[in-house]
Each structure stands twice: as C-alpha cells, then as structure tokens.
Amino acid sequence: MIHRAVRVVLVTFLGLISGQIALSDEDPLVVFAAASTTEAVSAAAEVFTSQTGIKVVISFASSSSLAKQIEHGAPAGVHISANPAWMQYLEERGLLASGSQRLVAANQLVLATSSENPPETGSDVAETLFIALGDDDRLAVGDPAHVPAGLYARQMLEALGLWAELEPRLARAADVRGALALVERGEAPVGIVYLTDLSVSERVTVLELVPADLHEPILYPAAVVAAGDRPEARAFLEFLVGPMGRQAFTDNGFLPPP
Known part of the structure; x- marks a missing residue:
C-alpha cells in the first residue's frame, strides 16, 4: 500500500512537471538581468533549458531600468540585479516573492x-x-x-x-x-x-x-518576481545558485558571492 502511494505521488509529480515544460514553449520564463551579466546569464539559461526543456527569454538592461519596468508591471519571473539597493527597492514595494532573494555573484x-x-x-x-x-x-x-x-x-x-x-x-x-x-x-x-x-x-x-575598499561590495542578488512567481522561476533561481549556475558566472570572470 505504501509503495502504491509513493508511485501515485511520483507519477503525479512527474505529470505536473511535464505539464509545466509542455507549457513553457508558449509561456517562456522571462528573466530580467543586469547588462553586465549578459554572457553569464545567457550561458546559464542555455544549460538550464537543455536540462529542463523550459524556454528562457532574457532582457538585459541597467538594473535601475529593469527595476522600474518591474514596478510598472513588466512580466518578469526572475530578476538579477547588479546592485542590492535596487533589489531592495523592489522588496520594499512588495514586488518580490517573499524570502526568494539569493546572491549569485560578485564583481570588481x-x-x-x-x-x-x-x-x-x-x-x-x-x-x-x-x-x-x-x-x-x-x-x-x-x-x-x-x-x-x-x-x-x-x-x-x-x-x-x-x-x-x-x-x-x-x-x-x-x-x-x-x-x-x-x-x-x-x-x-x-x-x-x-x-x-x-x-x-x-x-x-x-x-x-580599483581597490575594493573605495566602494561598497559589488554584489549581484537574484529573486523571483512576485507577479511572475511560478515553479519555473523558482527552479531557475535554484539553478543559478547551484554548481552549474555558479560555474556560468565564474567562467565569465565573476567572483563567487561572500
């Protein structure tokens, strides 16, 4: 009986994931990322898509411009910023999924x-x-x-x-x-x-x-956008902070976050 229950749960879970992936071609995951992360995030998204089948569409611009777009309702699922202050700007306005902020990289x-x-x-x-x-x-x-x-x-x-x-x-x-x-x-x-x-x-x-003590630490936070909070967005965020996501950043010259 227990084995049957486990099989039912597993089949149900796989069915849900398959359904999400099937929908992803029509409803891709939209990622807003800082311009300085262009190569790293593009590489990470390519690996993520190859592993999950989830299509990722990325918009690169300055962190401030992206934050303002999110504030005005742009349909992003994940946001990657080059400045914690702009991520905090979104947090204070309730525009990020609660507790989803993670550091993905540092720079110089x-x-x-x-x-x-x-x-x-x-x-x-x-x-x-x-x-x-x-x-x-x-x-x-x-x-x-x-x-x-x-x-x-x-x-x-x-x-x-x-x-x-x-x-x-x-x-x-x-x-x-x-x-x-x-x-x-x-x-x-x-x-x-x-x-x-x-x-x-x-x-x-x-x-x-430039000596690092002349400015605040250059940190790159990422978070799930509240309006775009769905399993694909959370999966991509977890991928970014995992080994392959970190590798995409270090391969493009970024430092690991503290």
Missing part, C-alpha cells in the same frame, strides 16, 4: 582603456586617472544617478576626493556596457567598468584595478 571595478595605445599608470588609481584624462578628456561611466556601475564609480571618486573635480567631465552612459562602448570607440580615453565587461571586447584592456 577597473579603469578600462584602449588596448591599442594604453596610457601610462601612476603610483595609485587617482594619479592614473589624471594621466589618462589629461586636461580636458572625459571619463566614461554608467550614469551615477541610477546605473549600479556608475554608483560604485561615484563612491570611488568620492573616496578619492575627486568627485567635485571630475563630475563635470563624466561621459554618462545608460548602462555599464554603454560606458565600455565609449572607450571602445575612442570617445573617452578611460572608463570605470566591471572587470567582467572587458572579456567581451578585444579593443579594451585593464589600465588599473
């Missing part, structure tokens, strides 16, 4: 410059900045008003006592990949981006690593 800031003709470095990050910028060149950053990489860049410049001097010379991009593009195109001799961003461009290289 760098000064990035052209790989063809990199400027000299100084004795510290502040001197290197001034050598690279000269008298009137601009510094490429994600917009510090809302882009996480820009927020960290502002913290760094404030810690160095350079914010007031360099703020008028910022070339503000809509996200961190936009800041990287400004350096790629030669519109700015140096930019403040994530270390992981440099893996997508052969035209940009590390000028100098």
Whole structure:
C-alpha cells in the first residue's frame, strides 16, 4: 500500500512537471538581468533549458531600468540585479516573492582603456586617472544617478576626493556596457567598468584595478518576481545558485558571492 502511494505521488509529480515544460514553449520564463551579466546569464539559461526543456527569454538592461519596468508591471519571473539597493527597492514595494532573494555573484571595478595605445599608470588609481584624462578628456561611466556601475564609480571618486573635480567631465552612459562602448570607440580615453565587461571586447584592456575598499561590495542578488512567481522561476533561481549556475558566472570572470 505504501509503495502504491509513493508511485501515485511520483507519477503525479512527474505529470505536473511535464505539464509545466509542455507549457513553457508558449509561456517562456522571462528573466530580467543586469547588462553586465549578459554572457553569464545567457550561458546559464542555455544549460538550464537543455536540462529542463523550459524556454528562457532574457532582457538585459541597467538594473535601475529593469527595476522600474518591474514596478510598472513588466512580466518578469526572475530578476538579477547588479546592485542590492535596487533589489531592495523592489522588496520594499512588495514586488518580490517573499524570502526568494539569493546572491549569485560578485564583481570588481577597473579603469578600462584602449588596448591599442594604453596610457601610462601612476603610483595609485587617482594619479592614473589624471594621466589618462589629461586636461580636458572625459571619463566614461554608467550614469551615477541610477546605473549600479556608475554608483560604485561615484563612491570611488568620492573616496578619492575627486568627485567635485571630475563630475563635470563624466561621459554618462545608460548602462555599464554603454560606458565600455565609449572607450571602445575612442570617445573617452578611460572608463570605470566591471572587470567582467572587458572579456567581451578585444579593443579594451585593464589600465588599473580599483581597490575594493573605495566602494561598497559589488554584489549581484537574484529573486523571483512576485507577479511572475511560478515553479519555473523558482527552479531557475535554484539553478543559478547551484554548481552549474555558479560555474556560468565564474567562467565569465565573476567572483563567487561572500
């Protein structure tokens, strides 16, 4: 009798999962992810789909833009942010599934410059900045008003006592990949981006690593969106924090979360 009950439960469970997977082609899991995670999350989603049959559609943008879209009802199931503050913004508004937040990765800031003709470095990050910028060149950053990489860049410049001097010379991009593009195109001799961003461009290289004590820790939280809370979303979140999900991030230069 017990064995029969177990078989019934197992068959019922498999039937439910099969039904979810069958529906996934018509109703894919929508993931909103920070622009800096493009390669890592794409790789993770590909493995997840191959293992589960659940189709994943990903929208990449700045964490602030994605948070605002979720606030206005965009149909996301999972959100991956490059900044805990924007995830907290959603949490405070009741837009995340309760208790679903998990840390999936960490990152590091760098000064990035052209790989063809990199400027000299100084004795510290502040001197290197001034050598690279000269008298009137601009510094490429994600917009510090809302882009996480820009927020960290502002913290760094404030810690160095350079914010007031360099703020008028910022070339503000809509996200961190936009800041990287400004350096790629030669519109700015140096930019403040994530270390992981440099893996997508052969035209940009590390000028100098930014000391981690100049800004808050760069952490990537992920969570299930309340309006899109369903088994597929929770399964993908668990996949991200599991061994294969972690591997997708480390393979693309991310650090493990604390």
